Amino acid sequence: MCPEALLLIDSHAHIDSERYADDRPAMLARAWEAGVGVVLAIGIGDGPEQMHQALDICRQFNGQPNLPRLYASAGIYPHNTHEANEAALAKLDGLLAEPEVIACGEIGLDYYHEGAPHDVQCQGLIRQLEIAAARKRPILIHCRPKDGATDAWDDLFEILEAHWQPTGLGGVMHCFGAGWEQARRSLDMGFLVSFAGNLTYPKAQPLRDVAAKMPLDGILVETDAPWLAPAPNRGKRNEPAWVLRTALVLEELLGVERGEIAVATTKNFSRLFHLQADVGN
Numbered sequence: 001m002c003p004e005a006l007l008l009i010d011s012h013a014h015i016d017s018e019r020y021a022d023d024r025p026a027m028l029a030r031a032w033e034a035g036v037g038v039v040l041a042i043g044i045g046d047g048p049e050q051m052h053q054a055l056d057i058c059r060q061f062n063g064q065p066n067l068p069r070l071y072a073s074a075g076i077y078p079h080n081t082h083e084a085n086e087a088a089l090a091k092l093d094g095l096l097a098e099p100e101v102i103a104c105g106e107i108g109l110d111y112y113h114e115g116a117p118h119d120v121q122c123q124g125l126i127r128q129l130e131i132a133a134a135r136k137r138p139i140l141i142h143c144r145p146k147d148g149a150t151d152a153w154d155d156l157f158e159i160l161e162a163h164w165q166p167t168g169l170g171g172v173m174h175c176f177g178a179g180w181e182q183a184r185r186s187l188d189m190g191f192l193v194s195f196a197g198n199l200t201y202p203k204a205q206p207l208r209d210v211a212a213k214m215p216l217d218g219i220l221v222e223t224d225a226p227w228l229a230p231a232p233n234r235g236k237r238n239e240p241a242w243v244l245r246t247a248l249v250l251e252e253l254l255g256v257e258r259g260e261i262a263v264a265t266t267k268n269f270s271r272l273f274h275l276q277a278d279v280g281n
């Protein structure tokens with residue numbers, strides 16, 4: 001079997017989390033053994049002060065044998081946008097200039113949790129879109145509406161249509177949890193839709209129904225580790241090795257052969273970020 005056929009990409013993992021402080025090298029080795037060839041390390045930290053940590057981890061581990069290739073993002077999370085001052089935005093701009101930092105994110109709108117007011121989130125998002133556009137970096141979007149509402153999605157699409165779509169740079173709807181309408185609009189805007197471990201949860205049938213309609217060239221898989229561990233490890237600390245569980249559920253939903261999700265998502269990731277086909281170490 002060609003190993004590249006099974007190469008999976010975890011398109012979203014917070015591997016700078018303190019929860020990996022004791023076993024980060026072993027955690028990355030487990031990912032490699034599970035067939036994960038690339039991990040995109042999300043650079044949001046607990047706020048802009050830690051935005052550089054994902055890049056630091058890339059530089060620490062890249063080049064070591066039998067570990068996934070690491071890339072980084074940098075961005076200011078919606079509920080940290082009250083910290084998006086000129087210094088933080090300059091730091092973001094500097095990070096996006098680094099070759100390993102291939103994406104700006106996760107950025108977006110979160111109306112589910114209490115935190116930064118909506119207008120602060122919108123302004124923080126728009127400023128970051130301008131910086132990402134100037135650096136020609138695709139974006140990683142976090143969008144979470146209030147339960148039963150589409151408020152955050154409605155505001156998000158309005159902002160992206162005005163401030164992002166004209167760039168043609170595209171992006172990723174990370175940890176997608178909305179309906180077909182939002183999935184279709186995302187695809188129409190040139191975004192990839194990324195599924196996480198919550199796709200495997202018993203109550204997620206509506207999300208599985210959306211996933212079953214997705215075109216193979218529009219999807220990614222991710223862990224959002226250390227959160228959202230897929231079944232049967234729900235509730236535990238998540239890690240990139242477990243992205244395989246989500247890929248297997250997607251294979252079933254889309255009725256494709258074993259390994260096809262790995263091939264498709266790796267191709268999609270490489271296309272979005274203009275990486276070479278062989279993105280492994």
Ligand SMILES: [Zn+2]
Pocket residue numbers: 012014042106224
């Ligand atoms: Zn995340």
